[in-house]
Amino acid sequence: MNDTFFSIVNSGLLYIMVGIVIAFVVFLSLVFAKKAWKRAIELGYTKDQLLTVIKSTSIATIVPSLAIVIGLFALAPVLGNPWPWLRLSVLGSVTYELMAADMAASSMGVPLTDLPTVGIDAFVNIMFVMTVGISAGLFVLLFFGEKIQKGIGSMGKNKQSFGIVALECFMIGLLATFLPAFFTKGIVSVLTFFTSTVITISMGLIVLKYKISWLKDFILAFALIGGMASSVLWTGLLG
Amino acid sequence: MKSREKFSKEMNNLGRLGVLAMIILLFAVPTIFGLYHNAFPTFGEFIKAASGLLVLFVPIAISEVFIYTPIFGSATYITFITGNIMNLKVPIAQNAQELMNTTKGTEESDVITTLAISVSAIVTITLIALGVLLLVPLEPIMTSSAVSTASAYVLPALFGALVVGLLRSTGEIRVKGKVKAGIVPFILLFLVNIFVMNTYDYSGILLIPMIPLTVFFAWILFKKKQITIEIIEREVSK
Numbered sequence: 158m159n160d161t162f163f164s165i166v167n168s169g170l171l172y173i174m175v176g177i178v179i180a181f182v183v184f185l186s187l188v189f190a191k192k193a194w195k196r197a198i199e200l201g202y203t204k205d206q207l208l209t210v211i212k213s214t215s216i217a218t219i220v221p222s223l224a225i226v227i228g229l230f231a232l233a234p235v236l237g238n239p240w241p242w243l244r245l246s247v248l249g250s251v252t253y254e255l256m257a258a259d260m261a262a263s264s265m266g267v268p269l270t271d272l273p274t275v276g277i278d279a280f281v282n283i284m285f286v287m288t289v290g291i292s293a294g295l296f297v298l299l300f301f302g303e304k305i306q307k308g309i310g311s312m313g314k315n316k317q318s319f320g321i322v323a324l325e326c327f328m329i330g331l332l333a334t335f336l337p338a339f340f341t342k343g344i345v346s347v348l349t350f351f352t353s354t355v356i357t358i359s360m361g362l363i364v365l366k367y368k369i370s371w372l373k374d375f376i377l378a379f380a381l382i383g384g385m386a387s388s389v390l391w392t393g394l395l396g
Numbered sequence: 397m398k399s400r401e402k403f404s405k406e407m408n409n410l411g412r413l414g415v416l417a418m419i420i421l422l423f424a425v426p427t428i429f430g431l432y433h434n435a436f437p438t439f440g441e442f443i444k445a446a447s448g449l450l451v452l453f454v455p456i457a458i459s460e461v462f463i464y465t466p467i468f469g470s471a472t473y474i475t476f477i478t479g480n481i482m483n484l485k486v487p488i489a490q491n492a493q494e495l496m497n498t499t500k501g502t503e504e505s506d507v508i509t510t511l512a513i514s515v516s517a518i519v520t521i522t523l524i525a526l527g528v529l530l531l532v533p534l535e536p537i538m539t540s541s542a543v544s545t546a547s548a549y550v551l552p553a554l555f556g557a558l559v560v561g562l563l564r565s566t567g568e569i570r571v572k573g574k575v576k577a578g579i580v581p582f583i584l585l586f587l588v589n590i591f592v593m594n595t596y597d598y599s600g601i602l603l604i605p606m607i608p609l610t611v612f613f614a615w616i617l618f619k620k621k622q623i624t625i626e627i628i629e630r631e632v633s634k
Contacts, residue, residue, distance in 0.1 A: 165433060170428075170432060174428060178421045178422065178425060181418075181421060182418070182477060182517070183518055186474060186478065186514040189407075189474045190510070190514035193507045193508075193514065197504075206496065207511065209495060210495055210496060210508060210511055211515050214488055214511075215519050217488060217491055217516075218488060218515075219523065221480075221483055221484045221487070222484070222520045222524070223523070223543075223547065224550040225483075225523075225524060226526075227539075227543065227544065227547045230527075242525070246478075247478060247479055248477065250480045250482065261445045261446065262445075264444055264446070264449070265441075265445045277435045278441075281429060281436065281437060282442060284426035284429065285426045285430075286445045286446040288425075289450065290446065291453065291457060291479075292419060292457075293453070293457035293458050294457035294476055295415050295418060295476060297457075298415050298472065298473060299416055301461075302411060302415070302473065305462065305472075306404065306408060306465065306470065309469065317625055319618050321500075321501065321569055322571050322614050323611050323614060323615075325571040325574050326574055327463065327466045327467055328467065329562070329578040330611065331603070332559065332562055332578060333578035333582040333610055334581070334603050335555055335599055336555070337585040338585075338594060338596040338599055339552045339555065339596070340589075341590060345549065347552075349556065353556025354556040354557070354559055354560060357556070357561075358560055361560070376557070377487065377491045380553070381553050384549070384557065385546040385547070386546060388548070389542045392545050
């Protein structure tokens with residue numbers, strides 16, 4: 158059963174369909190980027206400034222993306238290559254996809270690792286479950302996206318109103334939700350957090366003191382690499 | 397130059413068209429694959445497999461639109477289509493807004509965020525495609541204990557890097573004292589984490605009550621003038 162299962166879930170048909178969807182998302186991203194670039198130039202930004210955003214974004218994206226690629230290595234042995242490739246490239250998140258596949262398989266009474274022995278029906282069912290579970294947000298955006306956008310736009314219009322405060326406080330709410338969990342999850346989590354903070358502050362100070370403005374573009378990337386690398390050290394020492 | 401309204405309308409139309417096409421494409425894959433292999437699940441089989449997941453994730457997916465739209469503005473559509481919001485797109489948006497010193501809710505912030513999110517999505521998709529191509533040679537490295545450990549701590553590392561920027565405002569508006577709005581929600585959840593359970597795995601669903609709670613405290617503090625708005629009279633970074 159295993160060989161047949163993997164020849165089907167790694168078939169050319171699935172690769173082609175997944176390739177088409179991913180190509181569409183790349184095309185859409187390029188269209189959005191082009192429109193944003195054009196509008197930014199109209200608003201008075203220089204090409205150099207926009208290239209700085211692109212450079213800094215690209216570098217800062219690499220490290221968290223590697224964590225997503227690791228998700229591929231976790232899913233591919235049970236779901237084949239193309240389906241995890243699609244699920245990790247669009248919508249969702251690496252944690253959602255891993256959890257969703259596991260929960261769907263468990264609900265069918267099959268451990269995810271045994272899926273290749275069960276058959277292709279269960280695999281197709283998991284494909285549907287993972288897709289439906291993550292699509293709800295898209296339907297909300299489709300029908301209410303413009304209204305929500307207008308509401309947010311009006312919040313930011315009056316610079317002395319509470320709307321401005323509320324916009325800023327969404328990020329504070331994110332911090333208030335995530336930080337208690339990090340701080341109580343274990344010493345490695347706390348130390349990783351503070352290592353990353355210390356790198357960010359130190360590099361910020363270096364940029365200010367020595368006026369090395371180009372270094373500013375790399376702060377997030379360095380802090381991420383340093384923070385994640387330190388987690389290996391902290392785990393070795395204390396974990 | 398076209399107006400902000402015209403640009404916003406254009407982005408909304410493009411975004412909604414993209415979302416509609418995405419929904420059709422996403423459902424087409426399992427539908428065509430299932431029909432081709434004559435392995436379509438019955439409705440009962442689907443519900444059995446989906447019920448637990450849908451109860452948990454549909455409310456999260458819906459509330460995420462309301463939670464993240466203020467952060468991403470016009471970039472919300474492309475952000476949701478490409479996913480990995482908390483673990484990638486939030487820091488990328490914040491980083492770009494800080495770099496260009498934009499004010500949240502302004503067109504400048506929207507445009508810069510859209511550019512950053514689109515570029516970030518292309519980089520991620522390229523790296524995952526490389527991962528698929530190099531699945532076999534990369535496996536020993538990507539499944540090594542050091543890489544697994546490091547990737548398990550990506551969120552603390554991201555938040556550690558972002559906390560400095562998140563606590564101050566960018567652009568021409570300073571919201572002074574905004575951190576106070578998060579104190580009570582932080583303490584409440586901290587106590588839950590100490591005395592009840594670690595909420596790390598439930599952070600997504602916890603955002604649903606925590607964001608409104610933070611905004612509620614911000615409103616009280618704003619009324620009591622503990623949170624104030626200061627407009628900086630200088631050019632933003634353009």
